Amino acid sequence: MTFAQNNQVSPTIAYAQGIVQTNATFFDTEGYNVFLQVFEYNFDEKGINKVKKKFSIPKETIANEDTEFPNAKILLTLDTNGESKTHSIYYLISGGQGKIKVIGFSTLADRVKTIEREFYEAILSNSLPKNIYTPMQVDTIQFAGRGINLGPACLWRGIRNIQCPDKGQMSWTELSSLDRAKQITAGQKANNANLKMGKVLEDTEVDILFEGQPTKVLKRKLKITIPQFIMGGSNILIIYYVTTEVRGRYVSCVLSHYTDDIGAKKLPPLLKEVMELKE
Numbered sequence: 001m002t003f004a005q006n007n008q009v010s011p012t013i014a015y016a017q018g019i020v021q022t023n024a025t026f027f028d029t030e031g032y033n034v035f036l037q038v039f040e041y042n043f044d045e046k047g048i049n050k051v052k053k054k055f056s057i058p059k060e061t062i063a064n065e066d067t068e069f070p071n072a073k074i075l076l077t078l079d080t081n082g083e084s085k086t087h088s089i090y091y092l093i094s095g096g097q098g099k100i101k102v103i104g105f106s107t108l109a110d111r112v113k114t115i116e117r118e119f120y121e122a123i124l125s126n127s128l129p130k131n132i133y134t135p136m137q138v139d140t141i142q143f144a145g146r147g148i149n150l151g152p153a154c155l156w157r158g159i160r161n162i163q164c165p166d167k168g169q170m171s172w173t174e175l176s177s178l179d180r181a182k183q184i185t186a187g188q189k190a191n192n193a194n195l196k197m198g199k200v201l202e203d204t205e206v207d208i209l210f211e212g213q214p215t216k217v218l219k220r221k222l223k224i225t226i227p228q229f230i231m232g233g234s235n236i237l238i239i240y241y242v243t244t245e246v247r248g249r250y251v252s253c254v255l256s257h258y259t260d261d262i263g264a265k266k267l268p269p270l271l272k273e274v275m276e277l278k279e
Contacts, residue, residue, distance in 0.1 A: 071093055166268070217240050
């Protein structure tokens, strides 16, 4: 779908990407991770408690109602991890006899209820365009309005989270708000700094070209706490945190590679697809 065609629908839909799996469907849009899943639970207090247990939602969380989301029970959680905060919102509705349909949203940015409502309604009405979905088998990925041919060697590690073994990894979200893009990037930085998996060795600001646009980004050197001999290679991870405008939308992007990846002295092949270091 071309960017001109994207402009015919709202950013909430135009900037979305989805992956269909056997038991659930996952989406990314406007800084939200979204999922749709159906459980064989009755739509009653007992069934709602089973949903809470399934998603590690505290038992004392009250199922609220909202006239903007008719017939739904709503569970809200806020997970604080150092300087980052993750809002999670679970909309529970009847999926038919003996079933609960759960539409979940989570974001590192502030909640925007209008985005949630629009995407929630699009899921329920089955009106999301088919071309927002990407196959699990990687070939050409859609990145901020253009296709990047990667071939079958790369793997999806999550929605808009692609890894090419020994060639780098990239995760991103596409938004209509610069402020929200900055919030997402800041949340990612804070989350990674707080992970027990590693220790931040160095943070530096560097100049890059990202999709041809000059921008300053944070370059982080992280030492993974797992010993090198167990990992089977380098345990030093280089991470770039990018927030910039690309073809009329804002992108929050995290790119990373190990120091022994192919081309790591400059940039591994996956990272070179979207960025270059300025000398």
